[in-house]
Amino acid sequence: MKTKTTLKLLLLALSVCGGEVGLVTNAQAQSVNVHAERTVKGKVTDERGLELPGALVTIKGSSKGTTSDVSGNYSISVPTGKTTLIFSFTGFTSKEVTVSSNEVINVQLLPSSKALEEVVVVGYGVKKKVTVTGSVATVKGDEIKQSPSANLSNSLVGRAPGVIASNRSGEPGNDFSTLLIRGKGTLNDNSPLVVIDGVANRGAFERLNPDDIESISILKDASAAIYGAQAANGVILVTTKKGKSGKSVITYTGSYGTTQPTRMPDPVNAGQYATYINEVNDRYGKPHQYSNEDIQKYYDGSDPINYPSTNWYKEVVKDNSPQSRHALSLNGGGEKTDFFLSGEYLKQEAIYHESSTGYKQYNLRSNINTQILPILKMGLNLSGRLEDRNFSNYGSGSIFGEVLSAYPTLPAYYPNGLPGPGLAGGRNPVLMASGATGYDKIKDYNLLSDLSFDLKLPFVTEGLYVSGLMAYDFRFRNQKTFKDNWDAYRYNSNTEEYENVRSSEGPINLRSDYRNYQLKTYNAKIGYTRVFGAHDVSAFIAYEQSDSYNEGIFAYRTGYLSDKIDQMFIGADKDKDNGGNAAQTARQNIFGRLSYSYKQKYLVDLVLRHDGSYIFPKDKRWGTFPGVSLGWRVSEEPFLKNNAPFVSHLKLKASWAELGNDKVLPYQSIQQYYLDGGYYFGGDSQLVQGLSAGVTPNPNITWEVAKTTNFGIESSFWNGLLTVNADYFISKRNNILIARNASVPSSTGLNGKLPAENIGEVNNKGIELEVSHQRSVNESFSYNIGANFTYTKNEVAFMDEAANVPEWQKRQGFPIDSWLVYKSEGIYRTQEEIDNSVHLPGTRPGDIRYVDINGDKQITSNDRVRIYEGNTPRGIYGITMGVNFRGVGLSMLWQGQTNAQQLILPQQGNAVTPPTWLFNDRWTPENPNGSFPASFDRNDLINNRYSDFWLRNAAFLRLKTVELSYTFPKTLTQSLRLQNMRVFVNGFNLFTFSSIKDYDPELSSVTGSYYPQTRIISAGVNISL
Known part of the structure; x- marks a missing residue:
């Protein structure tokens, strides 16, 4: 009895959480008009007669109301005369009851059919x-x-x-x-x-x-x-x-917003850079590149021509870039035909200054369904999309690579407006980002179409049907890449002239690529669905086939005399090239599913699919993939219904299946040949076209197979007030296609020529959790909160590895994307520490201290170790929150990840300019306790190694999405002859909490040479009429 009372109290607390908003207490209600009111009381129960604590009772047309207590009892003061009470509870259909002379009204609510x-x-x-x-x-x-x-x-x-x-x-x-x-x-x-x-x-x-x-x-x-x-x-x-x-x-949605990087590195200024480079030169025994007077001039900015100080991030990246979107749809239908038509226009601009880089998108859709006959329904879906990308001819990785490597001692622009030279060959990242160096324009045209039918056959037997689908998809890409000459200048202080340095990047050239892709899909299904009392049976068997064809051609010319006409025919006839490729695919499948339930309590699903894929040789082309899943709705059992009425839904489920994966390179079972440069034979020195053999074929390749097992529980309490779901899964993948290149000595000359074999194995397991709570307090106020969490752990069970690889470096037993790095023990602070330890030749105070893992008294590649966590997170989670009150809505999505590590190397690739965090806390004789190594550059062989010293915890929590909206009241919208009008402000990637500060924790490059993730703030309107 005590437990039952406790559960009721808990339910009541959940039900009335926030429930006082918009309500008036009984005492307050009575004070409004004491002489014109009377009291009505009663009990609210469900269809089984069980009490519903926290049920909402309101007077129709008023905000006045109350809630039932832990026993389902309520009491409310109502005006004398005819009054209507509305009874509601989450998960149940609301009920209206007219109050006449009754003083006791008991109400039974039914579960919502929805x-x-x-x-x-x-x-x-x-x-x-x-x-x-x-x-x-x-x-x-x-x-x-x-x-x-x-x-x-x-x-x-x-x-x-x-x-x-x-x-x-x-x-x-x-x-x-x-x-x-x-x-x-x-x-x-x-x-x-x-x-x-x-x-x-x-x-x-x-x-x-x-x-x-x-x-x-x-x-x-x-x-x-x-x-x-x-x-x-x-x-x-x-x-x-x-x-x-x-x-x-008719519905219109329009929005306008701005984008900006989530995080950007803070580079050193020119004075700090000059100091750092002098320290690097000290390391190599070279003279200082900058005098103290030079450094001071960089700091004070007194001579911007000869001693500039440039923040390349600020020169390339602007504060905000616009983004706009407009969408229009028409939704409706009659007795036999319904339709949904829509269109969308989207425009995004890049974060670069003075740039034409950006993206435009045009979407059109038409979904139409019609009842041709009482037993025949047909549908036609058509959609088209144009994706229009306009980039610099240098990719974003190259642009931000130059931003990282460009010296702050070089100007972006001189005071007279001429652009600076960049690091080498006129590669000024401001010019590269602006499109002055050329462009890469890509237009993708997409057309998707499918025609479907559903034919019922009651004249054969009730529940029998035939359905089918035919689809044709077409995609076409037109890509044009133009590399132009551009003007960049270097100031010669001796002659006081600006020298153009553009010639070192080569001649103007143009490449055009054209590719088309066609996919045809056919599907036919015969099925049966019927309910026999407590037995619900559904089954179908289907045939499906698909084939695709794609081909591409390209043309290339150089030797342009002018950049004014960027067309292929203007290029020189001598320096040109062209080529092409083509491929086709085909799949054929027979499959079916049988579903059975008894009283929607005991559930069984059986699946079987027989697949054929063009990927594999003829005798290995077909595979059979079975699956079975079981469910038990415990909440439908009398013992739970009678003893735990607060359990609305409880289902235990388990499944097993064998799944395939044919996402591997095609044509591995046949010998492939490639056209090469040709050979000269005979005395006439004629060039004869030749062929070279590719990878050795393997006629025995077959499916990659995953055997997956899942155990789950679904539960809902107090008619959906609280939901808790959990899953545990195990997947064992075998027959993974990989080559034996590692175990075959390079002296054989077979490396890169050996075929892939079905020898790889990977195991994966994890858990999923989901919890949510939602409540509609009344017509004016509702709220929800939820969370989901996923944790996965994969390990390489087998792959080809060299026999001499140390155990601590083998990929077997570690995640697929594990890091292989040197293990470090901080930084050498003194020469004495170096002398008393195993170290790399040339190590000096301020260098990273590495661990001699194998104990051979030297630091070699054999001392690298596997780190269990890679940059793909093992854990990821989301937290959702929402509230609606009198038309005002607020929703949030917090997203995060755990168990991930990102390698960040500040001086890799072309980088020579250190970030501020490295400069400010580096080791120096004056700062022997610095957190980072003494000054070093990209050529350093000690501090630039992949090591756990540079690994950073990539866990984060991010406010992924937030939206604040207001829906105008019906009285206003109806006067404007509108069905609905809503305004909103939303954001994306607004805040991020992470130990990685200068870069976004989801960065794609160990050096930071990538286009950063963006933050978006947008406002818009949604109107229906």
């Missing part, structure tokens, strides 16, 4: 959420729209357990997140299969219009087995919106 009938998109169909036995995560379209990010993949981050995402760049047109389902599981391609409206391999789902998305489902275990040979890395199902019968609704 909650019971909620469906989830699964492979080749939908299922009721309560009967799903696999591990399936769902993200709704409304959640995706809360993010101002232009890339759909960034909107999935932190919203679904099992999805591990890393956003490595914010460059317009390339600002996608790398998505992994339950981490890495193979030594080959780990990307999941993406299916859009039932068609696989359509590509670029991240570029869809977010307003077009109905839902996204992520299949993570045996639920993915229906996709067989392409399912081992998980499956992402994208479902676009369909029309709704009724009055047509």
Whole structure:
């Protein structure tokens, strides 16, 4: 009894949390008009007669109300005369009761049919959420729209357990997140299969219009087995919106925002740089490059021509760059036909000063469904997209590489406006970023089309149906890369002239690439679904085939006399080149699923797929992939219903499946040949075209196979007030295609020529947790809070490794992307410490101290060790919060990662300019306790090694998305003849908490040579009429 009372009190506390907003207490209510009110009381119960503590009781047309106590009892003062009370509770259908002369009104609420009938998109169909036995995560379209990010993949981050995402760049047109389902599981391609409206391999789902998305489902275990040979890395199902019968609704969404880098390094100024370089020269016994007088002039800025001090980040990157988006849709339909039409325009500009770099996107969609006959329904989906990218001919990695390496002692521009020379050959990063050096223009045209039908056959037997789909997708790319000459100048203090240094970068040249891709998909399915009393049976068998063809050609010319006409025919006929390639693919599949449930309590799903893929030789081309999943809705058992009524839903589930992966290089089973430069034969010295053999073929290659097991629990308490879900999974991947290059001595000359074999093995396991609480207090106030956490741990079980590799360096037993680094023990502070330890030749005080792992009294490559954590996080989590009050909405998504380490080397590649954090805390004789090594450059052989000294904890917590909105009241919108009007302000990547300060913790380069992740702040309006 005590336990039951405690549970009631807990329920009541959850129910009324925040529930006083908009309510008036009984005592206050009575004071309003004592003489014109009377008291009504009663009890609120569910359909089983069990009390509902915390049920909301309000007077219709008023904000006055109360809540039921722990026993479901309520009491409320109402005006005399005819009054209507509204009874509501989360997860139940609200009920209105008219009060006449009654003083006692007992009310029984029924569970909401919407909650019971909620469906989830699964492979080749939908299922009721309560009967799903696999591990399936769902993200709704409304959640995706809360993010101002232009890339759909960034909107999935932190919203679904099992999805591990890393956003490595914010460059317009390339600002996608790398998505992994339950981490890495193979030594080959780990990307999941993406299916859009039932068609696989359509590509670029991240570029869809977010307003077009109905839902996204992520299949993570045996639920993915229906996709067989392409399912081992998980499956992402994208479902676009369909029309709704009724009055047509036109919706416009427009937004304008600004972007800026999340974090940027703080480089040293010219005076600090000169000091640092002098210290480097001391190390090598060279004379100082800068005198004390020079250094002082760099500091005081008295001579900006000869002694400039340039912050290249500020010169290249501006404070804010604009981003705008406009979307329009038409949704409606009649008795037999419904339609959804939409269009979108998106524009992003890069963060560079005076740059034409940017991205534009145009989306069009038409989804139409019509009931041709009472038994026949057909649908036609058409969508088109143009992706227009305009970049510098130098990639963002090269631009930011130059930003890192350019001396602060060189000017971006001289006082007279002429551009400075850059590090070498006129490579001034300001000019490179602005497009003065040329351009790389890419236009991608995408057309997706599919025609589907659904034919019911009740005249054969009730529940029998036939359905099918035909899809044709076409993509075309036109890429044009023009390398121009540009003007950059170096000031000669002796002649006081500005010398043009542009000639060292070579002649003007142009390359044009054209590629087209076609995909045809055909699907036919016969199915049966029927309910026999307590027995629910659903089954289908299907055939599917797809084939694709792509080809590309390119042309190249140089020798342009002028850069005024950037066309191929203007180039010289002598210096030219052209070429091309082509490839085709084909897949053929037979598959089916059988689902059975008894009273929606005992659940079974069986899946079998027989796949054929062009990737493999004829006798290895077919594979069979089974899957089984079981579910038990314990909450439907009488013993739980009667003893724990607060448990609304409790389901135990388990699954096992064998999945395939054919995302490997094609044509590995046949000998490949390549055209080479040719040979001269005979006395006439004629060049004869020749062929060279590629990698040795392997006629025995076959499927990579993943055996995955999942155990899960789904639970919901107090009719959805609190939800808790958990999964534990194990995946064993074998037959991974890798070559034996490591164990074969290089003296054989076979390295790089050996074929891949099915010898690799990887194990992966982890857990997923999800908790949420939501409550609608009344029509004016609701709130929600939720969290999800995923932890994965993969290990290489076997791969080819050289026999002489030390045990502590082998990849076996470590994660796929583990770091191989020297182990360090801080910094040598004195010469005495060096003399008394094993060290590298040339070590001086202030250098990194390395550990002699193998004890051979020397530091060699054999002293490197494996670090268990790589830059792919093992743990990732998301925290969602939302509140709505009287039209004002606030939602937040916090996202973070754990168990990840990033290597950051400040003086690698072309870098010679140290960041401020390195300069300020370096070792010097005056600062012997400095945290970082004494001054060194990129040629240093001691401090520049990959070591754990430079590893940084890449864990972070980020405010990924936040949105504040206001929905105008109906009285106003109706007077304006609008259905809805909403204004909003939202943000993306607003705040990041991490121990890595100068770079974003998701950086993609160990040197920082990459386009940084961006922060977005946007405002907009949403209008429906």
